């Protein structure tokens with residue numbers, strides 16, 4: 135029976151790990167430690183490891199688990215930008231992800247953030263906490279009159295378009311590889327045209343070495359005045375300082391950021407009582423026209439179950455048939 139160590143396991147995942155370890159006939163242990171070169175040694179005595187999106191599977195960490203005899207590494211999330219695939223290949227470690235655990239979880243959250251921005255919900259709630267019931271400055275807009283721009287039209291982008299279609303037919307899309315399914319429900323346009331025409335822009339492409347800070351000062355300057363920007367994909371797809379500056383100057387009316395370039399080590403744990411050293415994050419959180427959430431878009435009961443199940447099935451597939459449909463290399 136293969137021995138598997140799952141890193142960075144939360145309480146809400148433990149029962150699913152037990153349930154699906156039995157289903158896939160695997161001996162699974164869990165640790166709360168995130169995976170990195172510092173915690174890689176914990177994998178001693180195991181055959182495979184399961185990591186999360188905020189774990190760092192860099193060359194050093196992969197070398198350590200390789201020396202320990204680990205043959206398989208799988209994320210239990212879609213993103214794998216923190217896995218050094220070149221190093222994994224060189225070391226002969228089979229690397230997988232969980233590409234499709236529940237695209238609805240993220241897409242519904244992106245729409246939630248967009249609606250909250252459109253109707254000034256964060257400021258409204260902040261005022262209520264101070265028993266300030268005035269509505270001045272809280273006037274909203276109606277999504278039916280707005281144009282939505284979706285960057286990245288894979289699984290999550292497609293569902294997000296479907297969800298926004300409940301509000302408006304005016305949906306623009308941009309992807310390096312346009313697909314026919316999306317063409318039926320949105321209009322593909324060039325990147326600059328999407329920036330120019332969209333009232334709400336929602337990002338759903340993966341972070342790659344080619345799109346670091348895709349949304350920076352220059353891209354923002356091409357957007358409509360008063361645009362709403364939603365990022366539930368990866369923090370480094372935007373230059374958060376440029377976004378903050380643009381919100382301050384009202385070029386961007388509202389921004390909602392579920393992901394943050396420097397979130398590692400901060401997000402997914404309770405930092406209450408600690409002084410936040412990251413001044414940029416502090417400013418983003420405290421700005422009335424910016425929503426910041428702690429990488430929570432994926433977090434539904436359905437998605438968590440799927441993530442655990444599929445990560446274990448990746449390992450079981452490789453063990454039984456020699457390959458997995460979710461292999462990244």
Ligand code: NAI
Nearest residue numbers: 213286287288289290309310338339340345366367431432
């Ligand atoms: P996917 O692989 O199904 O789709 C990604 C799409 O982006 C593809 O159509 C691809 O052609 C396109 N793309 C790649 N590079 C691009 C670029 N530079 N410009 C425009 N389009 C580009 O991925 P899926 O499942 O839709 O996930 C998208 C991303 O969402 C993930 O990579 C991950 O970063 C993020 N995510 C965030 C979560 C959260 O909790 N906040 C949870 C799950 C995913």
